[in-house]
Amino acid sequence: MGTAKKQLHLGVFLLNTGQHMGGWRHPETMADRMLDLSFYQEFAKLAEKGRFDTILVLEQIAIGERNGKVVEERPIPTPDTVTLLSVMASATEKIGLTGTVSTTYNDPFHVAARLATLDHLSGGRAGWNMVTSQDPLIAFQFSKDAHMDHTLRYRRANEFVEVAMKFWDSWEDNALLAARSSGLYIDPDKVHDIHHSGTYFSLSGTSYIPRPVQGHPVLFQAGSSRSGLQFAAQKAEVVFTAQDNLQDAKAYYADLKGRLKRFGRRPEQLHILPGLAPMLGSTEDEAKKRMEHFNELILPEIAAKILSATVDVDLSSYPLDSPFPYWEIDPEANNSKKSRLQLLKDLAQREGLTIRQMSKHVIAAGGHHTFCGTPEQLADLMEEWLDQGACDGFNIMPSHYLRGLEEFVDHVVPILQKRGRYRKDYTGNTLRDHLGLTPPPHGLPALRQSTFI
Template sequence: MTSAAPRQLHLNAFLMNAGHHDAAWRHPDSSPERVTDLAYFQELARTAERGKLDSIFFADGLALWGQARYNALGGFEPLTLLSALAAVTERVGLIATASTTFNEPFHLARKFASLDHISGGRAGWNIVTSGTVDEARNFGREEHLEHRLRYERADEFLDVATKLWDSWEDDAIVLDKERGVYADTDRLHPAAHRGAHFGVRGALNVPRSPQGHPLLVQAGSSEDGKEFAARYAEAVFTAQQTLGDAQTFYKDLKSRLARHGRSGSDLLILPGICPIIGSTEAEARALEQELTDLQIPEYGLAQLSGMLGTDLTGLPLDGPLPELPEERDINGNKSRFTLVAELARRDGLTLRQLIARLGGGRGHRVVAGTPEQIADQLQEWFTRGAADGFNIMAPILPTGLTHFVDQVVPELQSRGLFRTEYTGRTLREHYGLPRPANRYAGEARLPA
C-alpha cells in the first residue's frame, strides 16, 4: 500500500499597485507610475506563474481608499484586469474581490463565469460585504448597512449565484447541427429565486464554466464572517499576528465545517504575510527601517483611524491609543479592529510605533529576514496547525515578488513543501479542491 503524498502548502500572490507597504511608492525599487499600465501587471502575473504559485489576487473597494495625496491609490477594476491577464498566462489562478452589498447576483455570476471561461478554469471570487461608509455613499446611501444585515444579504447573494452557475448543466449544449438543436432546454434551469433581498427569475446567459463555478474565497474573521466562510468558502484569507492566534483561528474555523456537511479539507486557510527579504537578516532589517523612514504620518494616522473607527487626527504621535469603542459597536471590519487594538495593547505601542508596525501589512504579519528565515516561518505555521498556505504580500513591487519567487520558493521546494511544477490546469486543481457537482445532475428525464 502506497503512503499518501505529503501535504504541500498553497501560495497566493496578493498584488497591490506599488506594493503593500504604505511607503512603497516612495522607494526607488517601486514603479508607482505604472499602476494603470497593463504590461506591468502582466509582468507580475508571469513572475507568479514562473514561481508555480497557485494564484494571484487583487483586492478591491468601491471608493477611493485612503489619502491619494500620500499614496499610489486607485487603479484597475480587477475583473477587467484579470481578463487581460488570462490572455498572457496559462496556469496561475486569477482571484478578484467583488462586493455582495453593492452588486446584483446575476451581474456578478455572469462576470465570474465569463472569466472562468476566458481563463480556462482559473477564476476565483473573494467575497466581501464592503466595510466603509464611503462605499455606501457612492451608492446612494448615507449610512452603511448594519454588519449582520450585510452578511444576511451575502448569504442570499451566494444562494442565487450558485443557482445561476448551475442553471446550465454540463451537457446542456448538444450542438446537433443535423437536427438544428444547439442546447437541450431540459438541461437549462431558471434560478426562480424570490427572497428577502433578491428576485432573479431566469437562467444565466453564460453556459456552465470549466470549474462549475469559481473558487469561493472569503476574508472576514468576525463571528458572522467565520460562519459565512464555514458554509460557503473554499479558501479564507485571514490576518493573524502570532502563531498562537493563527492556530486558534485555524482550529475554530475548521471545527465549524461539519455543521454544514463539510470536511476540514474542503476549506484552505491562508494567513497574510508581508516578507521583507534580504541576503542577510541585517539587510532585511535595514530595508524594513528604510520603508518606515519613508512613511508619512498623516497617511498612517488616517488609515489607523479607519481601522479603529475612531478619529485620531491631532493626537500626539508619541502618545498611546485613546479609549476605543467595543468591537460590537464597530460597523466596519470587526476582526481587523480587534487585531489592531490588541496588537497596540499587547506591545504597549505609541501611535507612531503602531503606524510603523502596520505599514507593511495593515495588520497582516510582517517578517523581515533571509529567504531561509522566511521559509522557516512559513514552514512552522504550516506544520503546526496554523495555515494551509499563505497570502504573500510583497512590501515593494515588482522586486518583492521577484525576490520571493527566486529566493524563497526554491527554498520551500527543496524542503518538499511546495510544487516544482503545476500538476493541474484549473485553480481548483491547484488548491486540491473538487469541481462542484451541478445540483441538477442525474435527474431522471424522458429521452430527448
Template sequence: MSDTDRQLHLGWSIWPTGFHAAGWRLPEAEVNGTYNPRFLQRMARTAERGKLDFYFIGDRVVGLPEWQHERPNQVTRPEALTVAANVAAVTEHIGIVATVNTTYSDPYSLARSMAMLDHLSEGRAGWNIVTGLDEQAAKNFSRDKHWDNERRYDWADEFVEVASRLWDSWEDDAFVADKASGRFVDEAKIHRVDHKGEFFSVAGPLNIGRPPQGRVPLVHAGSSERSREFGAKYADIRFTMASDLDVAQRQYADLKGRLARYGRPRDAQKILPGLAVYVAETPAAAHAKYREIQDLATLAPDAAPLSGALGEDVSGRPLDVPLGELLDLASVPEAGQRIVARARLAYGEEDITLLDLVRYTRLGGGHREVVGDAKGVADFMEQWLLDGAADGFVLFPPYLPGTLEQFTDLVVPELQRRGLHRKEYTTRTFREFFGLPRPLSSFAAPAGSEALA
C-alpha cells in the same frame, strides 16, 4: 503528515502601488501600475513562474484622497474583473481571484461575469466575496446609508445561493452544436432558476454555459461572527489576519471547527493568513530595506493609540528616543510586549524608538510582516504550516515589482527544496489546486443533493 499536506498554498495579492503606504516612494518601485496593463500582466507571469496557486485582485468601491498618507494604495484600486480578464490572456496555469462586493452588485451580473472569466481562463477563476466596510460607498450607489453587518450578510447569503443556481442552470452537456441536425442546445438541460426570495427575484437561466469548474471557487475574509459563519457555509478559502502564532492557531481551530455543522469536512476549506514579506540575499539587507521604507512614510506620527497596549500614556513622549529609555519594558502588558517584540524582529534591532513602533503598528496593515533571507522566511512559513496555524499564505507586496521577484527567485526555491511547494503545476483548474471536487449541477443531481458542494 502526507507530502500533499506539507505543501503550502500560496496566493499573491496585487497591490500596484505596494501594500506598504510608503513603498511606492522607493526609487525602484512602480508608481502607476494600476493603469499599466503590461505591468499587471508581468506580475501575473512572475507569480506563475513561482508556481503560486493564485493571483489575487482586491477591490474597493470607494477611495478618498485624504487616505493618501496612511493608505495610498486604497485611493486608486484597479477594478478586479477587468484586471482578471487582462491577466487571464497572458497566463496558463495560475488561478485568478477577483473581488466583487455583493452589497453593491446583483447575482445575475456577477454569475455571468464570473462564468465568462472561468471560460476565458479555462477553469482558473475564483471569486473573493466581500460585503464592504466603507460607509462612504453607499452614496456612490444611490443609497442613503451603508447597511449594517447583519443586513449585508443576509443579502450576501441569498446572493451566493442565486449565483450558484445560475451557474448550475446549464447542465454540463447542454451545449450540443450539432451541425448536421441543426440542434444548437439541449433545451431540457437548460433550466430557469425562478428564484423569489427576500432580496432577489431572478428568472434565469444564465446566457453563458456552465463554468468549466462547475461553480467558481469562493474566497472570503472577515472577523465578525456573521462573517465566520458565512465563510464556514460557503468559502473554499478563508483569508485571515493574525500576527502571533498562538492567535493564528486558535483562529485556525475555530474556523475549521465550524465546517462540520454545514456538512463539510475539515479539508474542505483552506485557511490562509495574510503575510507581508521583505526578503533579500541576507537578513541585514532585508532589514535595511524595511528601514528604508518605514523612513519614507509621510503619515503624521501619533503615539497616543499605543498607550493602552504599552500600559501608560505615551502621547506626549519624544518620538526619537529608544523605547528602553522611555519605558520600563518589563512592566509593559503582554499585548504591548508582543507588539514590541514583533517590531524588533521586523527592524532587526533591539533599540527601536517610539516612532519606529508607531510606524510599525500604523503601516503594516494589520498583517504579519516577515523580514529576512530566504531561509528565515521559509522557516516562519513552515512553522505556521506544521503547527496548525495556516494551510498557506496570501502574500502582500510592500512594493512592486521587487518583492514579488525576490520571493519568486529566493524563497520559492527554498520552499521547493523542503518539499513545501510544487516544482511544476500538475493539475489544471483552480479547484484542483485545492483538492476541491467539481460539483454536479443541482439540476442534474439526484433528489436531495442540491446543497452547495
C-alpha cells in the same frame, strides 16, 4: 517510511502598487504603470513562474475624501478586478485568478455571469473572493443613505452566493452544442429557468453564460468576525485572513475548521491562508533596515492619519510617541471591519506600542503578519505555521511590485521546493486542481426538489 510533508498553498495579493503604503515612492516600484496592460501581464507571468495557486486582486471601490481629512490618506486605486484578471488570463496558462467582488454593492446575476466568463476564458482558473465591503463611503456611491449593517451584509452575502450558484447551475454541463448540422446552438432541454424568492433577492431567469468549467469558480472569503466566520464555514473553500501571530492563527484555524462539521463539511474542504508580508534581505539586519527605509517614505504624521482612519479613532490630540489608545477602539460597535480592529487593539495592548509604532505596522501590512529577514528564515516561519496547525498556506503580500514578488519567487520558492513543501510544477490545469478541491455537484437535482425551479 515517514509520512509525506504537508504542502503549502500560496496566493499572491495584487493591491495597487504593493502592500507597503509607502512602497509606491520607492525607486524599485512601478508606480506609474497602474494603467499599463503589460504590467499586469508581467505580474501574472512572474506569479505563475513562482507556481502560486492563485493571484488575488483586491477590490477598492471607494477612494473619496473623508470628512475633510487630507488627500494624502487616500488609498492608491486598483483598476477593475475582473478586467485585470482577464488580461492576466491571456498571459498565463495555469495560475488561478481570484477576483474580489462585493456582495453588498452588486447583483448576483451579473457577478455570476462575469465570473463564469472568466472561468471559461481562463480554462477553469477563476476564483471569487466574496467580500461584504468594509468602507462605508461606498454606500453613497451606490445611491444608498448608509452602509448596510454588518450582520445584514453577511446575511445578504450568503443569499447572494446561493443565487449565483443557481445561475451557474441553470445550465447543464453539456448544454452548449454549437451544432451546425442540427441547427441547435443550445440544447433547449438543458438550460433551465431558476426562481428564487428570499429576503434580499426575488428573481427568476437563466444565466446567459454556460456553467463554469469548474462547476463553480472557487469560493474565497476574507472577513474574520463572528458573522464572517459563520459565512466562511458555510460557503468558503479558501479563506484569507489577517493573523499577526502564531498563537492567534492556531486558535483561528481550529475555530474555523471546527465550524465546518455543522454544515456537513470536512476540514480539507476549506483552506486557510493568512496574509504574510515579507521584507527580505541577505541578513536580518539588512531586511530590517530596508523596512525602515520603506517606512520613512511616509511622513510619520501622515502614517498616524492613516492609522487613525484605519482604526476609526481620532488621534489628532495625541503626541506621536504616546501610547496608542487601544481602549478607544470598539470593534463590536464598528460597522466596517470588526476582526481587523480587534487584531490591532490586541496587538497594541499586548506589545504596549506607541502611535508611531502602530502607524508603521499599519502602513507596512495593514495588520497582516510582517516579516523581516532572510529567505531561509521566511521559509522556516512558513513551515512552522504549517506544521503547528496555524494555516494551510499563505497569501503572500509583497511590499512592492514587481521587485518584492520577484524576490519571493527567486529566493523563497526554491527553498520551499527543495524542502519538499511546495510544488515544482503544476500538476493540474484548474484552480480547483491546484487546491485539491473537487468540483461541486450540479445543483439541478436539488433545485428540482425545491421550489426554486
